[in-house]
Amino acid sequence: MASRASARLGRGGATVIALAGALAISERAGAQDWQMLEARRPARDTQPVHVALAYGVGTLRLEPADSGTLYDVRLRYDADRLVPTVEWQAGTRTLRVRTRLDGLRLPASGRTDLTLGLTARAPLDLDVQLGAVEAELDLTGLRVRSLDFASGASRATVRFDTAARQPLERLSLQVGAGTLRVLGLAQAQARRIDASGGVGEIVLDFAGSWTGDVEVDLALAIGQARLVVPPDVGVRVEAEARWLNRLDLPGFERDGDAWVSPGYASARRTMRVALTSVLGTLAIERR
Amino acid sequence: MMRRILQLGLAAAALVTGLGAQDRDLARRLDQARGLSGIQGLPSADQVSIGNRTIAAGALVKGPVVVARGALEVVGEIDGDAVVLDGDLYIRSGGLVRGQAVALGGKVELDGGRVDGEIRSLVTAADIAAAAAERTQRTRIQKGAVLAASLVLLLLLGIATTLIAQPALDGVATELERDFGRALLVGFLAELALTPVLGLAVVGLALTIVGILLIPFAIVAYALAVAGLVTLGVLGVARLIGAALGGDSARRLSASGASLRAVVIGAAVLMVPWGLMLAGGAVWPAGEWLLGIAAAGVSWVAATAGFGATLLSRVGMRPVRASASREVPVDQYAWATPTPVTGVAAARRPVATSGAAR
DSSP, X not given: OHHHHHHHHHHHHHHHHHHHHHHHHHHHHHOOOEEEEEEEEEOOOOOOEEEEXXXXXXXXXXXXXXXXXXXXXXXXXXXXXXXXXXXXXXTTTEEXXXXXXXXXXOOOSSOOEEEEEEOSSSOEEEEEEEEEEEEEEEOXXXXXXXXXXXXXXXXXXXXXXXXXXXXXXXXXXXXXXXXXXXXXXXXXXXXXXXXXXXXXXXXXXXXXXOOSXXXXXXXXXXXXXXXXXXXXXXXXXXXXXXXXXEEEOTTOEXXXXXXXXXXTTTOXXXXXXXXXESSOEXXXXXX | OHHHHHHHHHHHHHHHHHHHHHHHHHHHHHHHHHHHHOOOOOOOGGGSEESOEEEOTTOEEESOEEEESSOEEESSEEESOEEEESSOEEEETTOEESSOEEEESSOEEEEBOEESSOEEEEEEHHHHHHHHHHHHHHHHHHHHHHHHHXXXXXXXXXXXXXXXXXXXXXXXXXHHHHOHHHHHHHHHHHHHHHHHHHHHHHHHHHHTSGGGGGHHHHHHXXXXXXXXXXXXXXXXXXXXXXXXXXXXXXXXXXXXXXXXXXXXXXXXXHHHXXXXXXXXXXXXXXXXXXXXXXXXXXXXXXXXHHHHHHHHTTTTTSOOOGGGGOBOOOOTTTTOOOOOTTOOOOOOOOOOOXXXXX
């Protein structure tokens, strides 16, 4: 009798604790404190600026800032879940923008939005790391000297709508499970591109006026890459002959260990693609 | 006596407790400001200015300047950081902040001034919503003021027109009453022709070489004339509406008094759609634009028809046309029926009457 009573008491206590826990969690999950953080700094000179952006979840828009502004950060976030950092290190001329989850929290019901405006007057070295982000990086008009882009499960678009005022000396792209589209890549005047994909998709659209030859170093696990290249550019693809890879190269001819587009030898501009892949797919579109 | 002392003691304790809570809140906000801005040299809570503060033009103040629960307006110079807790920071023209400009729970507004360091602000969503609501309320008050001013202006113009040019007003109102649709059509066509006519006038003046100098005056005169015609037309519409709604009491007034009364009533009625827009917007903000479109439509119809009637009546100076007083044919001898021997009651001999008068 006593044991049954204690068992009932134990079940009741567990129920109370579980209910209390559920209430605490639901209260925590429901608690939101949406805030808007704005930080901007006037541009006083044209010295190079390094930007380190690490952004977990939400939407991102990177764009040219107003003239006279070095950077303009606008972040809408839930202060109950996210801890943002926006700091300017004058010595190294580095802008760090970071968001960090504050402990273990359920996803916010609202949307975190980050808009980052950058100066068009100074050369920029961009280091962008994204988690699960819907991103639009409009680099048109910016003087981007280098871009290191890494994303987990993001869907991102990088665009160069007009010819860059500064050649993109370094372009490194790493995509995990998401999608990355780079548009107007010829406008960026990048000579060498390093791109790697996990299970995601990479689209490199080389639209725009070409000013020189391009080398693309492509590493794919089981993802796919699509390169859009103008018809007048000669393309040479050097791929390891693994039968699990898939190459979609319409009209290309075998040249030793490589595949070349018709008229490659006489083309005024050329692109060389070095592919390392396990189960990946490479497709080249001509338009 | 003891009871009174006890009450005073409790009040003092409550005051001290309240002040202590305020100090703690201020200290917490200062900590947040340090975290937000990275400024380490912020003063303690007892050195913070509470309420609005202005750094006057020409003044040079050593920073950091910290203001809580109020706005900081910088017209002079702060040699260091400017921090506002739960308020806005304004850097006006000529104002200079040599360090950072930080607002925690408010905004930083660069209104012609300069900040050498970073501008940083942090506001909660509730603050943003409250600011948006305040802006909406302010906008509504401004719209209400514009509406009231428009009504007053229309009334003044109506009174002046009734006193000075009542025949013109009567002529426009008569034209509207006779055929509103025609007036609307003519007004619409005239609106379409406004720009081409002005263009022709300008070209004509330019061709005469000497007239080139008159072009600016001609444009202004043309605009004034059109505005005058439209205003007269709108007043005519107002008079028509007012006369229709005025009831029998207007009959006791003189012609001028009745006309004035009708204009006042009609002008007020013409403003009703705009008033509905404002009132409706307060209750149903999303529908404000819909009510605004409806109000604009009503006003456009009134202005266009009035404009057309003004043109048709030649600014109210055209005499009443024959068509309006077309004689109804009568049998000249119909009244003279054969008289029975027993005789009939005498009837009046009919006279020719106008269609409008019937």
